Amino acid sequence: MKFITTQENKMKAKNFIKLLFTMAILGLVLSCSGSKIDYDETDIPVYVFKNANKFIASKTGENFFENYIQPDFDNCIRVENGYFLVYKLYVPEKPFVKGDIRFTVDTLGNVNQKFEIFGIPECIKNPSDCKFTIDEKSARSIAEQNGLEKGIKDWKLTFIYDPVYGKYVWNINSTLTENEGEFGYRASGQEMIIDPSTGEVLSKNNWKIN
Template sequence: MKQAIILLIGTALILITGIIIYSCSCSSCSKQEEAIVPVDVLKKANAYVASITGEEFFKKYITPNFSKMKHNPPYYEMAYTLYMPEKPYVNSTIKFFVDSAGNVMKNLDITGIPRCKNRPSGCDWKIDREDAVKIAEQYGLEKGIKDWQVGFIWNPERGIYVWHILSTLKEMKGEFGYRGNGKEMIIDPINGDVLAYNDWYLR
């Protein structure tokens, strides 16, 4: 009787272990499959980015980011890292969608691709973080109640990279969530011009 019980428990443990291993392996396989982009699709996507940035800029500063790519049939969400070692604040993600043939879906979001090919000076981001903060101080951005949020980010409205500096004047947190308001300044990282100085509210 005891041997039968032990045998039954052992069999159950083997089955459970097998199910766990199978489910884990299937999960990891699924993730790997999502990350795989057909070579011809990748080549077309690379060519599209290079056609906007210029081939030299693309080869020097832009690399595919496979960990952020996704396959949501019928589209592939392509992702690239834009990084300039000599200007480490230039560290952003390029994203856009292509179909199964590698054609870019221009009716969907295309973010982060700088137009350097026809205007190389448009990618000469000379203003670093320290410079941007000094410009914000010079133009009277209010200090606020905590440190400024400073970021080199893609501005979809203008289709360019900008320095975005956020000053928080008031904030509250509670059951209602987060509420706050303050000022924001948008600075051109090429020449230091202040492109916008706005109020912001979150209610």
């Protein structure tokens, strides 16, 4: 009969703790390395997405792409001479950061520059545009401090990609007047656009619906 010494018990306990620690670290690494894309969910050839992925990553950086951007297979379709591809941007640790990326590629996955390229953040070219430090509460506070009128109803705040500025922004609308009669719906108000990474007020305009 073999007797297990106290020293052997201690060694086994240490090894078990090391194993648990290693498994925990491995799980953390896997959870932070971006989710794997399951291309079985689409009939579009994998190489098309591979080339499209490289195009997006060339603007966002590999890490940003792998962690925060996924193909939206349900909205990717075959078009004449290629494919219309849609991706979803979502940053879990900053839930307000979400949007659509869309563009057209040829049958090999090369981007067609003649058509709209929408929603890709230029993190490599302008790293400050991808910090996204201004959440909805902060954006609302900035709008108040910069004179956006309260209006007659709650402000409409939207985190959205703005092609004019070529980046994501906070778009905040206030309604100052509103009525509907024999001439249809009429309203007027103000719009403020705020940089979600720096908090800078990019523009403040009046709007009107006749």
